[in-house]
Amino acid sequence: MMTLAGNKxxxxxxxxxxxxxxxxxxxxxxxxxxxxxxxxGKGVAFxxxxxxxxxxxxxxxxxxxxxxxxxxxxIGTGSCVAISGxxxxxxxxxxxxxxxxxxVVVFGPVDEGYPLQKKRHGLEFLREIAHLRPRTNxxxxxxxxxxxxxxxxxxxxxxxxxxxxxTPIITANxxxxxxxxxxxxxxxxxxxxxxxxxxxxxxxxxxEKAGLTVSGQLEGELFAMAFTDIYTFGPTFRAENxxxxxxxxxxxxxxxxxxxxxxxxxxxxxxxxFRALIHCALEECSxxxxxxxxxxxPGLVARLASVAQAxxxxxxxxxxxxxxQGSGRAFTxxxxxxxxxxxxxxxxxxxxxxxxxxFVTDYPAELKAFYMRLNDDGRTVAAMDLLVPRVGxxxxxxxxxxxxxxxxxxMRACGIAPEGLAxxxxxxxxxxxxxxxxxxxxxxxxxxxxxxxxxxxxIPFPRTPGNARF
Amino acid sequence: MMTLAGNKxxxxxxxxxxxxxxxxxxxxxxxxxxxxxxxxGKGVAFxxxxxxxxxxxxxxxxxxxxxxxxxxxxIGTGSCVAISGxxxxxxxxxxxxxxxxxxVVVFGPVDEGYPLQKKRHGLEFLREIAHLRPRTNxxxxxxxxxxxxxxxxxxxxxxxxxxxxxTPIITANxxxxxxxxxxxxxxxxxxxxxxxxxxxxxxxxxxEKAGLTVSGQLEGELFAMAFTDIYTFGPTFRAENxxxxxxxxxxxxxxxxxxxxxxxxxxxxxxxxFRALIHCALEECSxxxxxxxxxxxPGLVARLASVAQAxxxxxxxxxxxxxxQGSGRAFTxxxxxxxxxxxxxxxxxxxxxxxxxxFVTDYPAELKAFYMRLNDDGRTVAAMDLLVPRVGxxxxxxxxxxxxxxxxxxMRACGIAPEGLAxxxxxxxxxxxxxxxxxxxxxxxxxxxxxxxxxxxxIPFPRTPGNARF
Numbered sequence: 001m002m003t004l005a006g007n008k009x010x011x012x013x014x015x016x017x018x019x020x021x022x023x024x025x026x027x028x029x030x031x032x033x034x035x036x037x038x039x040x041g042k043g044v045a046f047x048x049x050x051x052x053x054x055x056x057x058x059x060x061x062x063x064x065x066x067x068x069x070x071x072x073x074x075i076g077t078g079s080c081v082a083i084s085g086x087x088x089x090x091x092x093x094x095x096x097x098x099x100x101x102x103x104v105v106v107f108g109p110v111d112e113g114y115p116l117q118k119k120r121h122g123l124e125f126l127r128e129i130a131h132l133r134p135r136t137n138x139x140x141x142x143x144x145x146x147x148x149x150x151x152x153x154x155x156x157x158x159x160x161x162x163x164x165x166x167t168p169i170i171t172a173n174x175x176x177x178x179x180x181x182x183x184x185x186x187x188x189x190x191x192x193x194x195x196x197x198x199x200x201x202x203x204x205x206x207x208e209k210a211g212l213t214v215s216g217q218l219e220g221e222l223f224a225m226a227f228t229d230i231y232t233f234g235p236t237f238r239a240e241n242x243x244x245x246x247x248x249x250x251x252x253x254x255x256x257x258x259x260x261x262x263x264x265x266x267x268x269x270x271x272x273x274f275r276a277l278i279h280c281a282l283e284e285c286s287x288x289x290x291x292x293x294x295x296x297x298p299g300l301v302a303r304l305a306s307v308a309q310a311x312x313x314x315x316x317x318x319x320x321x322x323x324x325q326g327s328g329r330a331f332t333x334x335x336x337x338x339x340x341x342x343x344x345x346x347x348x349x350x351x352x353x354x355x356x357x358x359f360v361t362d363y364p365a366e367l368k369a370f371y372m373r374l375n376d377d378g379r380t381v382a383a384m385d386l387l388v389p390r391v392g393x394x395x396x397x398x399x400x401x402x403x404x405x406x407x408x409x410x411m412r413a414c415g416i417a418p419e420g421l422a423x424x425x426x427x428x429x430x431x432x433x434x435x436x437x438x439x440x441x442x443x444x445x446x447x448x449x450x451x452x453x454x455x456x457x458x459i460p461f462p463r464t465p466g467n468a469r470f
Numbered sequence: 471m472m473t474l475a476g477n478k479x480x481x482x483x484x485x486x487x488x489x490x491x492x493x494x495x496x497x498x499x500x501x502x503x504x505x506x507x508x509x510x511g512k513g514v515a516f517x518x519x520x521x522x523x524x525x526x527x528x529x530x531x532x533x534x535x536x537x538x539x540x541x542x543x544x545i546g547t548g549s550c551v552a553i554s555g556x557x558x559x560x561x562x563x564x565x566x567x568x569x570x571x572x573x574v575v576v577f578g579p580v581d582e583g584y585p586l587q588k589k590r591h592g593l594e595f596l597r598e599i600a601h602l603r604p605r606t607n608x609x610x611x612x613x614x615x616x617x618x619x620x621x622x623x624x625x626x627x628x629x630x631x632x633x634x635x636x637t638p639i640i641t642a643n644x645x646x647x648x649x650x651x652x653x654x655x656x657x658x659x660x661x662x663x664x665x666x667x668x669x670x671x672x673x674x675x676x677x678e679k680a681g682l683t684v685s686g687q688l689e690g691e692l693f694a695m696a697f698t699d700i701y702t703f704g705p706t707f708r709a710e711n712x713x714x715x716x717x718x719x720x721x722x723x724x725x726x727x728x729x730x731x732x733x734x735x736x737x738x739x740x741x742x743x744f745r746a747l748i749h750c751a752l753e754e755c756s757x758x759x760x761x762x763x764x765x766x767x768p769g770l771v772a773r774l775a776s777v778a779q780a781x782x783x784x785x786x787x788x789x790x791x792x793x794x795q796g797s798g799r800a801f802t803x804x805x806x807x808x809x810x811x812x813x814x815x816x817x818x819x820x821x822x823x824x825x826x827x828x829f830v831t832d833y834p835a836e837l838k839a840f841y842m843r844l845n846d847d848g849r850t851v852a853a854m855d856l857l858v859p860r861v862g863x864x865x866x867x868x869x870x871x872x873x874x875x876x877x878x879x880x881m882r883a884c885g886i887a888p889e890g891l892a893x894x895x896x897x898x899x900x901x902x903x904x905x906x907x908x909x910x911x912x913x914x915x916x917x918x919x920x921x922x923x924x925x926x927x928x929i930p931f932p933r934t935p936g937n938a939r940f
Contacts, residue, residue: 032698034901052633080695131692144697146634147628163614166929168931170652170938189653190662206933206938228522228523250638423940426602428578431578431580460635466675468677
C-alpha cells in the first residue's frame with residue numbers, strides 16, 4: 001500500500017492517485033487540486049477535484065449547511081483548492097472513496113472568463129489555449145502518457161547498457177542535405193555585415209553559418225564508435241512550410257546506434273523497442289488508454305494489444321513492389337521499382353498484405369541518404385522502414401556505410417562535399433566498424449498510441465508555421 | 471550473475487563490462503571493441519580492448535607464433551577488432567580475466583595519422599578532436615557519468631510522481647528579460663523583408679520574431695498548475711559572448727516545479743535531489759570517480775561522500791551579508807546589503823562559515839527575476855540559492871508570485887509589459903496556487919561531480935563563441 005505520508009516537502013498532502021488506490025481509509029487527509037465540476041445535491045455540493053496525478057478526480061462532499069459550506073459561493077469549475085476531511089467509502093456507485101470536507105481553502109478562484117467550462121471543447125479551440133488545456137481530461141491523459149513513455153524510452157536503453165548522448169542542437173552541419181534548416185544567428189538582422197556581396201557569416205556568433213539540427217545521428221555514430229551502444233533523445237527541427245496534421249517544426253526524436261550490428265540486428269532492436277513501448281502504454285497507462293478508447297479512437301486498446309503480440313513481417317523493397325503490382329489495386333501513385341513508397345502503399349502492405357507490423361528493407365540507393373550501406377547488388381542499400389497499420393512508416397533506419405571509399409563515392413553522388421564532413425569520415429578512417437541505427441519520431445509514436453490525429457495535440461506547445469506562442 | 475548470452479540482436483557477443491564481472495569462465499566468448507594499447511611480451515602480444523561499457527579494458531593475449539598471430543601487424547592503437555577465444559584466469563596481477571585469442575577479425579585498421587596515440591593528450595588538443603575524444607579513458611568516464619546521471623534525474627522525479635514536460639526550444643518569449651537570445655529565422659539573411667525601416671518579422675517562419683529558449687520555467691509553471699509536480703530536462707541557450715570555462719552557448723537544464731509548495735518545500739526538494747544525484751554517482755559510477763580522483767581531482771570522492779552526508783545549512787541573505795561583513799575578510803568586491811553575492815562571497819560562506827552546503831534565501835527583490843514571490847517585508851523575495859564548497863551557487867530557485875496584482879506590479883517595475891505574457895498571467899487569473907521550483911544546470915553539476923574544470927569537457931560537442939563544429 002502506498003503511504004499517505006506524502007512526500008516530505010509537501011507534508012501530509014498525498015496525491016489523488018495514491019488516495020484512490022487505498023485499501024483502507026487512513027481517516028483524515030488533506031488534498032489539493034483543481035475543481036473540475038461542481039454538482040448540487042440535497043443540501044450538499046459534490047466537487048470533483050483533480051490534481052493531475054491521474055485521470056480520475058476525487059469526489060469531495062461539502063455540507064452546504066455546515067460552516068464549511070460558506071465557501072461554496074467562491075468555488076466553481078477551475079478553482080484551486082485544498083481540502084481536509086475524512087476519507088470514507090462512497091455510497092455512490094461511481095467511486096469507491098469520497099472526502100467529507102471539514103475545511104476548504106481556496107487558493108485561486110475563477111471568474112466567468114475562465115475558458116474551460118464544463119463541456120467538451122473542440123481541439124482547435126484548445127490549441128488556442130495551450131496554456132490551459134493540460135487541465136482538461138483529454139490533455140491530462142495525453143501528457144501523462146507522454147511523460148511515462150519518455151521515461152520508458154530511457155529505461156529501455158539504459159537497462160540494455162546503451163549510453164545516452166546529448167547531441168548538439170545548434171550545428172554547422174546539414175545532416176542529410178535533407179530537411180530545410182532554421183538559421184541560428186545573432187547578427188544584426190536588418191544590416192548584417194557583408195563581404196563580397198554576401199552575409200559575412202564569420203562575424204556571426206559561431207564564426208560560420210549555423211542552424212538547428214535535423215538529426216543527432218551523425219554525432220550519435222561518433223559515440224557508437226566509442227561506446228558500442230548509444231541512443232539520443234532530443235529535439236530536432238524542420239523549417240518546412242507544411243501545415244499538415246503530421247508535421248511540426250520542432251519535435252523529439254529517439255535515435256539509437258549500435259556498433260557491430262547489421263541490418264538484421266537493427267530490425268531486431270527496433271522490434272523489441274517498439275514492442276516494449278506498447279507494453280508500457282498498455283500496462284502503465286491503462287486508465288488513459290481506456291479514456292482514448294472511449295472518446296478518441298474506438299478499438300485502440302485491442303489494436304495495440306494485437307501489435308504487441310504480433311510477429312513482425314520482413315519483406316525487401318523489391319518484393320514489396322511486386323506484391324503491390326500484383327495486388328490488382330488501383331493506387332493514386334503508380335508503383336514501379338525505383339519509386340518511393342507512398343503512405344497508401346505502406347498502409348496497403350501492412351494492413352492488407354501482412355495485416356500487422358512489417359519491415360521493408362533494401363531500398364534503391366537513390367531513394368535513401370548517403371550514409372546507408374550499399375548492398376552487394378550495387379543498387380540497393382541496407383535500409384529498413386517499419387510500417388504499421390493505419391499509420392504507415394513509423395521507424396526508419398539502416399546499416400551505415402562503414403567503408404571509407406564507398407562512403408566518399410556515395411557522398412559525391414549525392415552532391416555532398418566529403419570535406420565538409422571530414423570529422424564524420426575520420427571514424428571510417430580510423431577504427432571503423434559495421435554499425436546500424438534507426439530513428440523514431442516521438443510525437444508520431446504518441447499519435448499512434450493515443451489515437452490523437454494531429455501532432456499539435458501530443459506536444460505541449462506545438463511549433464508550426466506562424467505559431468511560436470507560449 | 472549476468473548472462474553471457476548478450477542481447478539477442480548481437481548474438482553471443484557480450485559487453486566487456488559483463489565479462490569482467492563474471493564469477494566463472496563460460497569457456498569461449500567473442501568480444502568486439504577498440505584496441506587501446508598493444509604491448510609485446512615473450513612470443514605474445516597483449517591487447518587492451520575497450521568497448522566503452524566500462525573504464526577497464528579486457529586483456530587479450532595473442533600468440534605471435536600461432537596462426538592467429540598473423541593478424542598482429544594489422545593491429546595498433548585505435549584498431550577496431552572482434553576476438554573469439556577462451557576466457558581464462560589471468561596470471562597477471564592487474565586483471566582477473568584474460569582472453570586467449572583463437573580468432574581475430576580486424577573491422578577497422580588505423581594508420582599513423584590516428585591522433586590518439588598511447589600517451590596523455592592535453593584537454594585543449596582533445597577538444598579539437600571532439601569526435602574522437604570519447605575513445606579516451608577520460609572522456610569515456612565523463613560521458614558514462616553523464617549518461618547515468620541523466621537517467622538518475624529522470625528516475626528521481628518519475629519515482630516521485632513528477633511529470634516530464636518537453637517545454638519548447640523555439641520561443642517568442644524572452645523568459646526573464648535576462649540572458650541574450652539567439653534568433654531563429656528563415657528570412658533571407660541578406661535582404662530581409664522590410665517594413666517601416668525594420669525587419670518585417672511577421673513574414674518570418676513563425677509570423678513573429680523567435681529565438682531559442684533561455685529557460686523552460688514559465689511553461690513548466692503552466693504544467694505544474696495542472697499536474698501539481700512536473701520537471702523539465704532539456705537544452706537551453708545563451709547568446710553571451712563570454713569565453714569562460716563555466717559558460718557554454720548551449721547547455722542542459724533541469725527545472726522542477728511544484729504546486730502547493732513554498733520556499734521551504736523547494737529547499738527540501740533541492741536538498742533531496744542533490745543528495746540523490748551524488749549518491750548515484752558514488753554508487754553507480756565508482757569506477758569513473760576513482761579515475762577522476764587519481765587523474766583529475768584528488769580528494770574528489772571524499773568530498774562527494776561528505777556532501778552526501780552533510781546537513782544543509784540555511785541562512786537568509788541578510789544574515790549572509792552580516793556574516794560576511796563580520797568576517798574581517800578583505801573581499802575583492804565589497805559587501806553591503808543590496809549587492810549581488812559574488813563567487814568569492816558564496817565560496818567563503820559555504821567553505822569557511824558553514825563548511826558544507828548552504829541555502830541562502832530571501833534576496834533583495836531588485837537582484838532577482840520578476841516571477842519570484844515578494845515577501846511580506848516588501849523588499850525581499852522568496853528566492854533560494856544552494857551554495858556548495860569550491861563552486862558556489864549550483865542551484866537557484868524560488869517560490870513564484872501567485873498573486874496576480876503583485877505579479878503585474880513587479881513586471882512593470884522590471885520593465886516587462888504584462889500584455890506580452892498574458893498567457894502566463896492567466897494562470898494567476900484562474901485557479902492560481904502557491905508554487906515553487908528551481909533550476910540546476912546539468913553541466914555545472916557534472917563539473918562538480920567529475921572534478922572537470924571546463925564546461926567544454928563535460929558536454930559531447932560544446933557550443934561556444936566561434937565554435938559549432940561537429
